[in-house]
Amino acid sequence: MKIVFTAKGKDWHSEMDPRFGRTEFLLVYDEEKDELTTYDNSDANRQAHGVGPITAQKLFDLEPDVLITGNGPGGNAARILQKGDFEIYTGAMNMTVKEAYDKFKNDELSKF
Amino acid sequence: MKISIASGKGGTGKTTLSTNLSALIAEKNNDIVLTDLDVEEPNSGLFIRGELTHSQDMYKMIPEWDKDKCVLCRNCQNVCKFNAVIMMIDEVIVFDKLCHSCYACSELCPQNALPMQPQKMGELKRFKYKNLHFVEGKLDIGQEQAVPLIAQTLDYVDNNFPENHLKIYDAPPGTSCPVIEATKDSDLIILVTEPTPFGLHDLKLSVDTMRKLEKDFVVVINRHGIGNANVKDYCKKENIPVLARIPNSKKAAQAYSHGNLLYKVIPEIKTAIEKVADYIGTEMEKR
Numbered sequence: 107m108k109i110v111f112t113a114k115g116k117d118w119h120s121e122m123d124p125r126f127g128r129t130e131f132l133l134v135y136d137e138e139k140d141e142l143t144t145y146d147n148s149d150a151n152r153q154a155h156g157v158g159p160i161t162a163q164k165l166f167d168l169e170p171d172v173l174i175t176g177n178g179p180g181g182n183a184a185r186i187l188q189k190g191d192f193e194i195y196t197g198a199m200n201m202t203v204k205e206a207y208d209k210f211k212n213d214e215l216s217k218f
Numbered sequence: 219m220k221i222s223i224a225s226g227k228g229g230t231g232k233t234t235l236s237t238n239l240s241a242l243i244a245e246k247n248n249d250i251v252l253t254d255l256d257v258e259e260p261n262s263g264l265f266i267r268g269e270l271t272h273s274q275d276m277y278k279m280i281p282e283w284d285k286d287k288c289v290l291c292r293n294c295q296n297v298c299k300f301n302a303v304i305m306m307i308d309e310v311i312v313f314d315k316l317c318h319s320c321y322a323c324s325e326l327c328p329q330n331a332l333p334m335q336p337q338k339m340g341e342l343k344r345f346k347y348k349n350l351h352f353v354e355g356k357l358d359i360g361q362e363q364a365v366p367l368i369a370q371t372l373d374y375v376d377n378n379f380p381e382n383h384l385k386i387y388d389a390p391p392g393t394s395c396p397v398i399e400a401t402k403d404s405d406l407i408i409l410v411t412e413p414t415p416f417g418l419h420d421l422k423l424s425v426d427t428m429r430k431l432e433k434d435f436v437v438v439i440n441r442h443g444i445g446n447a448n449v450k451d452y453c454k455k456e457n458i459p460v461l462a463r464i465p466n467s468k469k470a471a472q473a474y475s476h477g478n479l480l481y482k483v484i485p486e487i488k489t490a491i492e493k494v495a496d497y498i499g500t501e502m503e504k505r
Contacts (some may be wrong), residue, residue: 152303155300155301155316156300156301156302156313156316157301157314159301159311160301160304163304163306166306166307182313182315182316184439185313186304186306186311189306189307193367208457
């Protein structure tokens with residue numbers, strides 16, 4: 107299973123980024139390969155409007171099975187994300203990526 | 219002559235000055251057009267009671283995706299500077315709230331698959347009370363962009379009133395795009411502020427904006443008597459004329475809350491508004 111996190115840093119100990127559209131990084135964890143890869147999304151913050159759909163588009167290219175984020179996507183991004191066949195879990199804020207992963211595994215996050 | 223009444227901070231008295239000044243000038247047998255350009259929450263109309271003489275729906279142009287013509291080349295998304303058009307898998311999604319009606323996606327679509335269609339964004343109303351003509355632009359609930367309606371309201375005023383009528387524009391607060399639109403064609407900008415640290419902070423932002431736009435501007439201090447002298451000192455240091463000081467008074471707040479014009483009930487405020495009217499009179503003679 108491929109799981110994507112919105113994060114402020116590049117590793118398991120990084121803090122989760124509660125924002126979807128303007129998240130600094132997208133972290134992809136491939137469970138089968140036990141491999142964590144990083145995608146820089148910081149250019150999103152240089153744009154004034156409409157960042158959500160653009161980040162959503164990037165997410166599609168990563169072909170995830172699950173997205174784990176904090177506040178949850180805004181309305182524009184949600185319109186794009188609903189076209190995907192992955193699951194979205196929210197409520198993973200004020201914690202590290204590792205903690206978010208553990209909470210997901212323990213079924214402690216809310217499904218969007 | 220066109221005069222915009224603006225401020226950085228909200229609630230400093232733009233509408234108070236706009237309505238009182240316009241009514242006072244009209245009282246002296248001068249034709250005047252007051253236009254409320256604070257289209258997100260116009261409130262000049264609370265103080266100007268006239269006869270409704272005209273009303274129209276206002277539209278902006280938004281691209282509409284034609285599925286049958288589209289070949290999914292993504293050109294529309296690539297040319298859109300506002301991320302308002304997104305090509306996703308087998309579909310082009312238009313985010314109409316993000317669209318700035320620039321036509322780029324529509325004009326540059328090789329398939330003509332994004333024709334522009336009108337979308338209602340608000341209303342324009344026109345009232346008349348003796349010599350006072352009042353025009354109000356009002357954005358529909360849910361619409362996020364003020365600029366297109368401000369631009370069209372300005373066009374309406376340009377096309378429907380003689381050039382020699384004095385025009386007063388009640389601008390939105392702040393220093394962003396709506397304010398630029400509401401001030402860019404004006405000959406003079408009156409910045410209303412209050413003598414408080416917050417008022418001064420946002421006055422400085424407005425002054426920077428007007429200098430960048432190379433506009434003539436003057437200051438009116440509202441609620442004079444509260445706060446401190448820092449606004450006065452700042453204007454002196456920067457050589458910005460302070461046209462008038464509208465005194466702070468509980469009676470003014472009471473009259474305002476009843477939708478009454480202040481100069482009619484408070485002589486000190488009438489004196490202050492008259493100073494502004496006199497300045498405008500002198501400026502008009504110069505032009």
